[in-house]
Amino acid sequence: MDASEDILRKAMAEKQSALEAQGNAVRMMKTTGATKQEIDAAVEALNGLKLEKASIERQLQAAISGSEGSLNREAFRQAVVNTLERRLFYIPSFKIYRGVAGLYDYGPPGCAVKSNVLAFWRQHFVLEENMLEVDCPCVTPEVVLKASGHVEKFTDLMVKDEKTGTCYRADHLLKDFCNEKLQKDLSITPEKAAELKRVLAVLDDLSAEELGSKIKEYDITAPDTKNPLSDPYPFNLMFQTSIGPSGVSPGYMRPETAQGIFVNFKDLYYYNGNKLPFAAAQIGQAFRNEISPRQGLLRVREFTLAEIEHFVDPENKAHPKFSEVANLEFLMFPREEQMSGHSAKRIPLGEAVSRGIVNNETLGYFIGRVYLFLTRLGIDKNRLRFRQHLANEMAHYAADCWDAEIECSYGWIECVGIADRSAYDLRAHSEKSGVPLVAQEKFPEPREVEKLVINPVKKDLGLAFKGNQRMVVEALEAMKEKEALEMKYNLESKGEMEFYVCTLEKEVTIKKNMVTISREIKKEHQRVFTPSVIEPSFGIGRIIFCLFEHSFYLRPSKAGDEQLNVFRFPPLVAPIKCTVFPLVQNQKYEEVSKVISQSLTSAGISHKIDITGTSIGKRYARTDELGVPFAITVDSTSSATIRERDSKDQIRVNVEEAATVVKDVTDGRRTWEDVWSTFPHHSSGSADE
């Protein structure tokens, strides 16, 4: 597609110059008094060129929009979002006060989906792996977020409208400018188009200065007012507050839940019997004060994170259960494939680890578990890929990092990040707090280790340095191995050397008699080390939004006169598992419905009774639009039908067994196919949709 776009842009530019030349020729003819015949012929040629240009324009437009077309994507999203808002899956927060950008409420069905997703997350990760779940506050004192680097680095670059003060994300303005040019300005040259694409590709890496100079170069102004913009400067994305009444203890609303786990490492390690590996987990709110939230439900100012911190010996990242996921095969998008312009491909997970594409087994194990988690929720496995971070995307300390990306109407969206963060976080908090966050490995037998031993000869040092002796001794003892070996060599060969003592801020002369440096064999009983942490971090709201899009479809009503909305949620996720309808308004049927409802309640199955007189077809449509997988229709006092949402198949059951059948199928103890082959089928009459 890129190639054809390039050719078309070239053709456009050529056609444009031809057009201009022909236009000039026509004008020239008119002034120089050419014959009408000559002029008519030239005008006809001009019109021909215009038609050809229009045709190229159409082709170029189509090439830019892609084959499906971004308009289709937006129309699809609009259909989903309309249904979600109308059925209160989501509500813009504080709507009666005209809302706040980037804040959304989950209404009743959305809230139920969310709590189902979180319950399954607990079952699939916390319970299955015996993780230590913790629950820490959102309010966090500054010292913690200084140690983690958030106070300094958790920023986006912002520009201000110089007259009104309105703020914009600098990269967004540049991105919009480039996209707009590329999509709407068909007259730009292939070279210009290539340049704009290059800018888009490196957008995330641009410094404040580079962004600023591009904004100046392209003459980008404030979108609403066309006023000039300030230079870009960093804006910290944390919501700031003050803890306590004095105003002297700054705090922030946490930007992630992970820090609460890191600062508790010591206690959690103890709780785990001082054994590695183990994982801690936390579900909770996180906050990012976005400069100008866009992309609706995907970029919000407050959201639920579910994070796992799996602590592991950096020298042994094998995982005992890796074999359980090794045979999974799904779309992976390794760094090399991205750099060489290929697309994601299916790779068996075992192979990805053994070939070193994925750094280690533990990281691979979690990639596999995340794949299972997402697809069991109902994410389409063909629209899910694991993309490895490029070298420039990854923090300098990270060993490897993969994002689970889900394709939705906004494109491929990062929904889960799975990173091997090495020892960075624990080291940062160890240093800032002075509390060692380390693990020990006791050796079964003491090990002999060769160690460099530095012994200052205090008597001689005292004579030489008097009051400064202590500083010199400390500096000698603090030498790194390489430095000490160099000193040993120098003292042995030259008898003395100059040595910089930083606490004295000067060099002193160390002589051979003042220090002995030797290699000794020592016995060690244990190894003390900072564990590595492997962190799968789940953006729950993003997963849910993608799940909504992947679950949504339209089907014609029975009469064929309208398109009905359906969410094909698996029972695990469905906000309500079952509806109960009396077929017609009738006291007996309503009594039976209530009895079934009571059995469902005591079986813990969320459900809804609909006793309105609306036609059964309309009631099915209402329930399909909420993604309710089963509907029990009471059409006699002794039996009822159970309808499955997607197949619309119905079986007939006794009233007493209705709740049990629904419970078995929603709990996953039986499949619908199994139930379908056990019970008599009910062929839907005219009343049914």
Added chain:
Amino acid sequence: MDASEDILRKAMAEKQSALEAQGNAVRMMKTTGATKQEIDAAVEALNGLKLEKASIERQLQAAISGSEGSLNREAFRQAVVNTLERRLFYIPSFKIYRGVAGLYDYGPPGCAVKSNVLAFWRQHFVLEENMLEVDCPCVTPEVVLKASGHVEKFTDLMVKDEKTGTCYRADHLLKDFCNEKLQKDLSITPEKAAELKRVLAVLDDLSAEELGSKIKEYDITAPDTKNPLSDPYPFNLMFQTSIGPSGVSPGYMRPETAQGIFVNFKDLYYYNGNKLPFAAAQIGQAFRNEISPRQGLLRVREFTLAEIEHFVDPENKAHPKFSEVANLEFLMFPREEQMSGHSAKRIPLGEAVSRGIVNNETLGYFIGRVYLFLTRLGIDKNRLRFRQHLANEMAHYAADCWDAEIECSYGWIECVGIADRSAYDLRAHSEKSGVPLVAQEKFPEPREVEKLVINPVKKDLGLAFKGNQRMVVEALEAMKEKEALEMKYNLESKGEMEFYVCTLEKEVTIKKNMVTISREIKKEHQRVFTPSVIEPSFGIGRIIFCLFEHSFYLRPSKAGDEQLNVFRFPPLVAPIKCTVFPLVQNQKYEEVSKVISQSLTSAGISHKIDITGTSIGKRYARTDELGVPFAITVDSTSSATIRERDSKDQIRVNVEEAATVVKDVTDGRRTWEDVWSTFPHHSSGSADE
């Protein structure tokens, strides 16, 4: 107790004067040269008085401390809190940075208890009553909290150390002063003691001025420095922040979850098919920036609230399911009993409602449901009471309010508030937002209503007031019924009257021809009204803390040489439902343990394997201290024992059925008694505790 305290204080005062008089007498004798015999006798009398005073002092001390003694309570609390912190139920947040007052983490077992409590809350309230659960952000724009009154009124009175700037809650300092005097200063007169007690009783009602003058009167200084204190002034308890980058949109971290529901009333009412009554519910974090948090886990700066807003027609607060709770009988503490100095007493709930002690059935229904909720969690029903708010405690708009108070080592603590808040909240948001938050009742038949109709005669008003006509017309149309009737009377009797038009800021003369005021019969098809809201609001952290105290007990180890800690959590609440032990370290037993563990995982039963070589007694003790109700011990390859925590009884089961038995008992499908009578008993050998 109060009476004896009073008598003892009087006796103390008398003894003190007698002592002083006798002391003076002795001194006088010595200066006037009395005989040694005389002086000795007087000194002996003096010593006798001293002894008597010491005895009264001891009695008074005992009377003040109470019969159990506050020391016992504190020792008990310390034992519980030590166990909780050691086993990581709780961790002071950010401990490695020396923590932040009023912020706590839930560690693994605490987090599990919390999520069990919340899951049961959802089952008991949301699912059972078909409530509409929502999930709104914590970040809240100022306009919402202005409407709710929090920006203006959610304050505590604060004083500052005038030299260091350290802040204190004014009422706490006064309270501490009074308590300290009453408990430690045995020399104060009964009158003084009565005065201090009066101050304590009205502490919550004191204005800033009154608090300030008491602090001055008692010469109270800053506790740490003894510096003088500032006058008290209000400090808003909300954490403030700023939404977006501009700095011009103030926001707060929500102090309660209720407002998120109120602002969504219109959508939720529509979702419920425009029918009343219905309830919405929300679980989430709330924030209060306490001035100086005390009482450990009970007064914290961030906590989980679970709130229900039940919307109901103010003219019909009957509840269809009230009969299901009417026969419950528990401790209630109505307003009258409190005023007349009586204590709480057991009243059947049905009687409390029918006698009008509880305002209405819906309020009564929720009181009953809260009672069931708390006692099923394991709260001791003898240490739970429902206390009605006194008139001065209740907001002016509230119709009635009851607190579920649980007795713990800090005294009786409010854990759930159940208030009939009338139409206050919806009205406040209607007014501020301009969006009507109302319900309609459609009449089966149109009703005839007499209505006052005001018709300005525009022609005559135009002639009289020209350009001011519009303002006069608006003022006439806006008249209240009483005002209009008065005008009608005046115009009919006198032909004209003076009328104040506030938009003109002056009086105008209205004549008989300018307006007609009449009563007309109109047909109405529906009634539009603001629903009342009944709000049960649960402080989850407080409930959990009380539950920990009510569940904790000590029992001697088998050897009798130490006291072991046990939490008697019901299975519903227990953080881990089951442990699995191989009796001795042995590969076969470990294999069997793993098989059982896998069945437990797939049954969704949280559990822990302990394969350490520690004695089985020690392993039971460890597990009891976490409140784990069942322990499976593998002592053969075909069968295992299951031990119940509190009775220490053991049954023998086949390996295959172990997980099922535990699941049945933890899910409440079978009782332990039932299981005990079904399976063979196992008499514990010497290995067992």
